[in-house]
Amino acid sequence: DNSSKRKSEKSKKSKKDKKERDRHKDKLSYIELSAYSNTDNPFGDANLGIKFEWTKKKERDKKLGISPEEALRREKERREETQLELEKLNKRRAEREIERQLREEELARMQRDAEIAAMGDWASKEDEFHLEQAKRRAEIRIKENRAKPVDILAINLRLADETEVVDEALEIDMDEPYTIFENLTLPEVEELHQDIQKYLSLERNPNNLDFWRAMIVVCEDKLSELQEDEKNHAMNIIAPVKDDINNLFAGKTYEQLNVLQAQIQQKLSGKEAVEVEFWEQQLKALTVWKSKAKLKAMHEIVLRKRLEQLRRKQRQEAIKVQEELESAIASHAHHIQMESEGQDVIIEEDTDYTIGEYDRSMSPRPLSKLFKEDKQYEIIDPDEDLRELKERRKEVLRNQFIPMKVQPKKPTVEEEEESVVSKALYEREAAKELDEDEAIFNIEEELAKTTYLWQDKYRPRKPRYFNRVHTGYEWNKYNQTHYDSDNPPPKVVQGYKFNIFYPDLIDKSKAPTYKIEREPGNNDTVLIRFVAGPPYEDIAFRIVNREWEYSHKKGFKSSFDRGVLQLHFHFKRHYYRR
Numbered sequence: 384d385n386s387s388k389r390k391s392e393k394s395k396k397s398k399k400d401k402k403e404r405d406r407h408k409d410k411l412s413y414i415e416l417s418a419y420s421n422t423d424n425p426f427g428d429a430n431l432g433i434k435f436e437w438t439k440k441k442e443r444d445k446k447l448g449i450s451p452e453e454a455l456r457r458e459k460e461r462r463e464e465t466q467l468e469l470e471k472l473n474k475r476r477a478e479r480e481i482e483r484q485l486r487e488e489e490l491a492r493m494q495r496d497a498e499i500a501a502m503g504d505w506a507s508k509e510d511e512f513h514l515e516q517a518k519r520r521a522e523i524r525i526k527e528n529r530a531k532p533v534d535i536l537a538i539n540l541r542l543a544d545e546t547e548v549v550d551e552a553l554e555i556d557m558d559e560p561y562t563i564f565e566n567l568t569l570p571e572v573e574e575l576h577q578d579i580q581k582y583l584s585l586e587r588n589p590n591n592l593d594f595w596r597a598m599i600v601v602c603e604d605k606l607s608e609l610q611e612d613e614k615n616h617a618m619n620i621i622a623p624v625k626d627d628i629n630n631l632f633a634g635k636t637y638e639q640l641n642v643l644q645a646q647i648q649q650k651l652s653g654k655e656a657v658e659v660e661f662w663e664q665q666l667k668a669l670t671v672w673k674s675k676a677k678l679k680a681m682h683e684i685v686l687r688k689r690l691e692q693l694r695r696k697q698r699q700e701a702i703k704v705q706e707e708l709e710s711a712i713a714s715h716a717h718h719i720q721m722e723s724e725g726q727d728v729i730i731e732e733d734t735d736y737t738i739g740e741y742d743r744s745m746s747p748r749p750l751s752k753l754f755k756e757d758k759q760y761e762i763i764d765p766d767e768d769l770r771e772l773k774e775r776r777k778e779v780l781r782n783q784f785i786p787m788k789v790q791p792k793k794p795t796v797e798e799e800e801e802s803v804v805s806k807a808l809y810e811r812e813a814a815k816e817l818d819e820d821e822a823i824f825n826i827e828e829e830l831a832k833t834t835y836l837w838q839d840k841y842r843p844r845k846p847r848y849f850n851r852v853h854t855g856y857e858w859n860k861y862n863q864t865h866y867d868s869d870n871p872p873p874k875v876v877q878g879y880k881f882n883i884f885y886p887d888l889i890d891k892s893k894a895p896t897y898k899i900e901r902e903p904g905n906n907d908t909v910l911i912r913f914v915a916g917p918p919y920e921d922i923a924f925r926i927v928n929r930e931w932e933y934s935h936k937k938g939f940k941s942s943f944d945r946g947v948l949q950l951h952f953h954f955k956r957h958y959y960r961r
Contacts, residue, residue: 498861508907509873514585519826532563532571533578536598539685540591560594560678561601566778569609576602594681600674637676644669804886805847808947812849812882824852824879828910828923841918846883850924853878853953876927878938878953881913886946889917894943897950901928913948929954 421431444454518541521534539560564572579602583595635643647666817823825848835843854874856862862872885895895915900923902910912923932953933939940951 495861495864510585510587512908514582514587516826517582517585523826531578532567532575533582535563536560536579537582540594559675559682560598561675564601564605567605569606572602572606572609576606590681593677597674597677597681601671601678604671635672635676637673637680640669640673640676644673804946805884808884808886809847809849812947817851818853820855820874820877821851821853821880824850824924826924828925830912830921830923833921835917835920837917841889843920844918845922846885846913846915846919848881848883848922850882851880852876853880857956876954878932879926879951881911881924881948881950883913883915883922883948883950884946885915885919885943885948887918888915888946895919895948915948927954931955 419425419431421429424431441454449457518537521530521537524530524534525538564575567575576599579595579599583592583599586592586595644666647669827848853876855877856871857875858872866872881897883895888895893916895913897911897913900910900912902908905928907928908925909928910923911926912921914921931939932955938951938953940949942949
């Protein structure tokens with residue numbers, strides 16, 4: 384018994400030692416893998432290194448008759464199911480991450496498309512604005528008798544458009560558009576070439592685009608011809624041959640020139656022996672004459688439309704005159720009836736005037752002696768003077784584009800005094816240097832004619848002004864993506880500086896004011912109107928419709944001092960952050 388008891392105690396002790404060794408081994412392995420220890424861990428657990436055993440569960444399984452092998456199998460299956468579930472969760476998490484990235488990419492793409500569309504819309508509106516400003520400048524130059532050749536072309540295009548309202552002072556006699564190059568020097572043709580390219584880049588009307596494309600072809604031909612003449616280079620073809628080519632193409636329609644072009648191209652592409660240089664020169668001249676024929680056909684349409692407009696205007700004027708005549712006749716008949724009823728009718732007899740024959744005594748006697756200052760004048764031969772006059776008349780006839788001269792009104796004494804003060808204020812403001820991002824902004828907006836209550840006492844006049852516009856770059860997300868400092872984006876308007884001069888304001892206690900006038904359907908620009916009082920009329924300018932910055936630290940200024948109204952402001956800048 385003692386031996387068996389001793390053996391059982393020995394076996395129990397060996398099992399206990401083995402269990403203690405395994406526990407110590409697990410503890411060491413866990414501590415090695417873990418960043419914490421039993422004494423140093425944030426959980427305050429002194430048994431952190433001991434492997435957890437669910438003894439209650441083991442006891443329950445033992446009572447239920449589940450063997451340790453079955454418990455291990457079930458534990459293994461549970462772990463496999465858990466592993467599969469974790470894999471599914473990881474897969475779904477990865478899919479959600481991919482979907483999120485795709486969604487963000489789609490949103491970014493939609494935002495880029497919206498910015499590109501907005502930028503394209505803004506660019507087209509900017510082109511329309513610049514085109515309208517170019518037309519305004521053409522009107523101003525024609526009214527001031529300093530018109531450029533391109534101004535004449537632009538105004539005649541507007542005259543052909545029934546939707547355009549053109550001032551009568553801008554009506555100009557015109558011939559075929561390509562005749563404008565006659566009597567132009569090389570610098571003038573180069574300037575005209577640049578102006579045509581500008582209109583070609585801004586214009587969106589298909590008919591006007593065809594016109595400017597044809598004009599640029601004729602202009603380039605004239606430019607190359609003048610450049611060759613200036614450099615004294617030998618012509619590729621002799622003058623008689625060139626005249627023969629021009630005579631061949633002159634007077635032909637656009638369709639006939641197309642037929643000739645096809646024949647020449649067929650001859651050049653054929654196998655026959657031909658003088659290639661001659662036919663290429665002929666083909667080049669044919670291209671220019673095709674443009675001239677297109678311009679001539681378009682010019683006939685312009686003349687036809689303009690003639691219809693003038694006839695319509697004459698009919699309206701005739702109807703108006705007829706109504707006035709009928710009213711005058713009715714009034715005269717009423718007056719005669721009143722006289723026949725109670726008053727004597729006085730009839731004045733017409734007096735016959737006879738014109739007698741010319742007699743030498745009617746003319747003054749010639750001077751027998753010339754004064755000393757008259758002897759200093761150059762003696763002119765009558766025949767030579769008449770010949771020179773005829774040459775000048777021919778030159779005027781060759782130059783078909785002559786702007787109508789507007790007779791200036793004679794200023795009063797008060798206006799002359801006021802103009803001296805205004806000129807001094809204007810020159811003082813103009814003497815200030817422009818900043819790097821500033822430009823002169825003196826394009827006034829036409830206002831409807833207004834009747835003032837004080838115009839019977841004072842003659843209305845417009846004040847002088849000297850304005851500036853501040854431009855710069857906007858580095859928004861789109862511009863940062865598509866532009867850099869070497870290739871910057873288009874400049875945008877960032878503010879204005881208005882300086883209006885009212886030196887002769889009658890009521891100096893009331894400062895001039897300004898107000899913003901919005902137009903229905905136009906959200907891009909607004910009118911800023913300046914109102915002062917007698918004797919000054921209202922003036923207005925078209926500005927960009929954006930929110931103002933009213934902080935004096937950021938350049939806002941609104942003051943009236945010593946006859947000068949100053950309004951300086953910048954637009955607010957909006958910064959978008961994620």
